[in-house]
Amino acid sequence: MSTTTIRLPEELKARIAAAAERTGSTAHNFILQAIAEKTELEERRADFHEEADRRYADIVATGKTIPWDTMRAYLEARAAGKKPARPKARKLGR
Numbered sequence: 001m002s003t004t005t006i007r008l009p010e011e012l013k014a015r016i017a018a019a020a021e022r023t024g025s026t027a028h029n030f031i032l033q034a035i036a037e038k039t040e041l042e043e044r045r046a047d048f049h050e051e052a053d054r055r056y057a058d059i060v061a062t063g064k065t066i067p068w069d070t071m072r073a074y075l076e077a078r079a080a081g082k083k084p085a086r087p088k089a090r091k092l093g094r
Contacts, residue, residue: 064089 020030
């Protein structure tokens with residue numbers, strides 16, 4: 001484990017101490033958890049964008065997609081516990 005120094009404004013330091021106390025944690029642990037949560041969020045956001053880019057590249061390469069109204073109906077049926085047939089991708093209309 002390595003050490004990193006950060007300078008916190010006094011107001012933020014007090015807010016962190018109060019929040020840590022409410023959660024039964026130390027300020028140090030609270031800060032570590034906050035950094036870990038923020039890091040995980042950014043990693044998930046990056047993964048989401050990478051997946052979106054891959055899917056868009058696939059649409060561009062194949063010209064196939066599923067219309068939103070079709071996909072929405074499929075997802076709503078799944079959310080309602082039904083087992084609808086998976087929609088098939090088709091060429092984009094011009």
